[in-house]
Amino acid sequence: VYCMLWYLRRVREAVVSTQSTGGGTFTISNLGMMGIQEFTAVINPPQSAILAVGAPQRKLVPADNENGFDVSNVMSVTLSCDHRVIDGAVGAKWLQALKGYLEKPINLLL
Secondary structure: HHHHHHHHHHHOOOOOOOHHOOOOEEEEEEEEHHHHOOOOOOOOOOEEEEEEEEEOOOEEEEOOOOEEEEEEEEEEEEEEEEEOOOHHHHHHHHHHHHHHOOOOOOOOOO
């Protein structure tokens, strides 16, 4: 936690260098906080993948109730993979697992 707070302070002060952020393998890009609903993020070499997170939207979804639908918050995420490192099928399975954890966070504890 201390390390994250240290980086956050340095980013806000605009003193983060390329050397201090190098060596990562995975990035999360959140433009959802800016109201962007969905986007495709570009991988920064030598990283192997980047997850683009969009803003949640209220949408009608099918439901087993008297109306046949319900209103739910739906969020778009897009995974871009360097296919020299991560096979697309493996990336899809990872996204499937992420979806399951986001929909039912209690599963993280099981």
